[in-house]
Amino acid sequence: MESAKIAQNIECSNCHKQSDDCSKTFDCCCKNCFRDDNTSILQALSKGELDYLVEGKHQIHYKPGETIIKQNTSSTYVVCVREGLAKVYVEGVRGKSIIIRLISNQDFVTGGGLFNGNIQKFTISAITPVTVCLLDSSKLANLFSENNSFSVELLRHHTKQNNSLVTKLVNLTQKYMPGRVADTLLYLKNDIYKNNTFSVPLTRQDLSEMSNMTKESLVRILQQFKTSGLIKVSGNTFEIIDENGLRSISRNG
Amino acid sequence: MESAKIAQNIECSNCHKQSDDCSKTFDCCCKNCFRDDNTSILQALSKGELDYLVEGKHQIHYKPGETIIKQNTSSTYVVCVREGLAKVYVEGVRGKSIIIRLISNQDFVTGGGLFNGNIQKFTISAITPVTVCLLDSSKLANLFSENNSFSVELLRHHTKQNNSLVTKLVNLTQKYMPGRVADTLLYLKNDIYKNNTFSVPLTRQDLSEMSNMTKESLVRILQQFKTSGLIKVSGNTFEIIDENGLRSISRNG
DNA sequence: GGCTAATTGACATACATCAATCCCTTTATT
DNA sequence: AATAAAGGGATTGATGTATGTCAATTAGCC
Numbered sequence: 001m002e003s004a005k006i007a008q009n010i011e012c013s014n015c016h017k018q019s020d021d022c023s024k025t026f027d028c029c030c031k032n033c034f035r036d037d038n039t040s041i042l043q044a045l046s047k048g049e050l051d052y053l054v055e056g057k058h059q060i061h062y063k064p065g066e067t068i069i070k071q072n073t074s075s076t077y078v079v080c081v082r083e084g085l086a087k088v089y090v091e092g093v094r095g096k097s098i099i100i101r102l103i104s105n106q107d108f109v110t111g112g113g114l115f116n117g118n119i120q121k122f123t124i125s126a127i128t129p130v131t132v133c134l135l136d137s138s139k140l141a142n143l144f145s146e147n148n149s150f151s152v153e154l155l156r157h158h159t160k161q162n163n164s165l166v167t168k169l170v171n172l173t174q175k176y177m178p179g180r181v182a183d184t185l186l187y188l189k190n191d192i193y194k195n196n197t198f199s200v201p202l203t204r205q206d207l208s209e210m211s212n213m214t215k216e217s218l219v220r221i222l223q224q225f226k227t228s229g230l231i232k233v234s235g236n237t238f239e240i241i242d243e244n245g246l247r248s249i250s251r252n253g
Numbered sequence: 254m255e256s257a258k259i260a261q262n263i264e265c266s267n268c269h270k271q272s273d274d275c276s277k278t279f280d281c282c283c284k285n286c287f288r289d290d291n292t293s294i295l296q297a298l299s300k301g302e303l304d305y306l307v308e309g310k311h312q313i314h315y316k317p318g319e320t321i322i323k324q325n326t327s328s329t330y331v332v333c334v335r336e337g338l339a340k341v342y343v344e345g346v347r348g349k350s351i352i353i354r355l356i357s358n359q360d361f362v363t364g365g366g367l368f369n370g371n372i373q374k375f376t377i378s379a380i381t382p383v384t385v386c387l388l389d390s391s392k393l394a395n396l397f398s399e400n401n402s403f404s405v406e407l408l409r410h411h412t413k414q415n416n417s418l419v420t421k422l423v424n425l426t427q428k429y430m431p432g433r434v435a436d437t438l439l440y441l442k443n444d445i446y447k448n449n450t451f452s453v454p455l456t457r458q459d460l461s462e463m464s465n466m467t468k469e470s471l472v473r474i475l476q477q478f479k480t481s482g483l484i485k486v487s488g489n490t491f492e493i494i495d496e497n498g499l500r501s502i503s504r505n506g
Numbered sequence: 507g508g509c510t511a512a513t514t515g516a517c518a519t520a521c522a523t524c525a526a527t528c529c530c531t532t533t534a535t536t
Numbered sequence: 537a538a539t540a541a542a543g544g545g546a547t548t549g550a551t552g553t554a555t556g557t558c559a560a561t562t563a564g565c566c
């Protein structure tokens with residue numbers, strides 16, 4: 001153990017990492033926190049670069065329902081979620097919305113404005129109480145120019161987002177409702193909660209906006225899945241009984 | 254005019270540019286051709302870098318209907334269209350496809366595999382006879398690392414594609430058929446042909462796959478637009494009579 | 507006990523499907 | 537050269553169905 005050296009720092013009460021930043025400010029949007037996430041594109045940054053990025057960041061708390069980023073407005077911030085759950089969605093025609101994805105700890109949203117006029121293409125709003133870091137996107141742009149492996153990571157991030165949008169396009173336009181609900185349930189199980197049983201802070205309306213249908217239709221499909229023995233539902237608690245069954249429904253549209 | 258110096262080169266019979274490349278090989282995927290396009294992301298490259306990229310390129314001809322890139326296969330090529338019209342589409346469930354966009358001269362498709370395992374997320378096939386350059390994507394990756402303004406352009410390109418996918422997602426899932434057909438017609442007029450009257454080499458099936466509906470439905474909507482005086486249609490020749498009318502239909506879904 | 511969300515039912519409709527006909531171009535035949 | 541046959545796309549009509557809309561009821565929850 002090399003903890004001797006690290007232990008000189010006070011452990012942050014919130015994120016439980018050793019950091020001079022945390023120890024001084026008790027502010028958990030600290031450098032260590034960023035580095036902790038193996039999937040973060042910020043991993044490619046050196047300590048100095050991370051210092052530069054984190055300096056002057058804003059750590060903000062939002063209550064459920066509050067808007068973090070508003071679609072079609074200009075914002076020079078890049079959002080990085082520290083705590084809680086938020087939804088990224090597009091406000092479409094006639095008041096209908098599509099939830100693109102859910103974001104939680106360490107998730108990173110560039111919003112479509114990077115190097116492109118800073119106009120946000122999504123609205124992001126808090127579902128649970130949320131803590132986010134708002135990073136200055138011009139700093140990100142500077143790092144993009146200076147650190148090549150970081151820019152590769154950022155491009156990869158965009159490529160993946162691109163591919164997931166294409167998949168969503170196909171799933172939402174070509175599948176019947178059962179297939180779309182199956183996709184939503186599998187997304188929650190495998191990508192968000194990573195557990196067969198999970199309790200979601202989402203309303204039926206939210207779930208329907210993830211599945212591109214009305215809330216009434218969503219409820220009906222959930223009932224069908226319940227009586228077919230594919231899932232158990234009790235309020236906001238879901239249990240996936242037959243994942244292969246759901247997969248099959250998803251495949252056949 | 255500085256044509257004296259340039260005139261020492263033979264003019265390429267095909268692309269009508271002066272170029273030693275063209276003059277020797279009569280191969281129109283020449284460096285001059287690339288530089289000619291103001292919107293090309295390749296503009297950010299120096300002459301030497303362009304040489305590096307263009308060296309070893311493959312210029313290939315395709316007949317109508319031929320597949321240039323096949324979805325879900327691995328390919329280390331990046332496609333750059335020199336001549337003709339091709340469609341970029343996703344093959345979805347139950348044999349249905351969605352045409353994402355049409356590509357013609359100078360258009361550039363990275364396909365979703367760049368820095369991401371080289372698996373293509375789209376199928377690209379020729380509509381008219383098509384000439385494309387296939388560039389080695391690893392060379393693109395090298396240039397990405399070396400030339401910062403090029404990497405910025407590439408990221409911007411991805412960001413724009415991202416935003417257009419989001420728009421497509423909303424349009425195709427939330428609008429009624431008339432709104433979707435209006436979008437397709439406005440796309441053809443403003444983005445592809447840049448003219449009120451245009452003759453498309455597309456079948457009704459193609460148009461329907463751009464609008465996410467069956468070909469029968471597409472035909473019916475076109476009839477409605479015709480009798481409403483919004484457009485004139487005769488075979489494959491379209492004339493936009495009332496663009497504002499179409500815009501209004503597009504907005505209201 | 508009142509508020510919002512969830513559920514259920516009856517009904518309306520946008521859209522797909524299926525089948526028939528039409529139209530136009532290409533190929534074969536006399 | 538004129539005509540017929542063939543084939544594929546375009547169009548139109550009749551019908552079925554997936555899904556949305558509207559309204560009423562029930563269930564949770566500060």
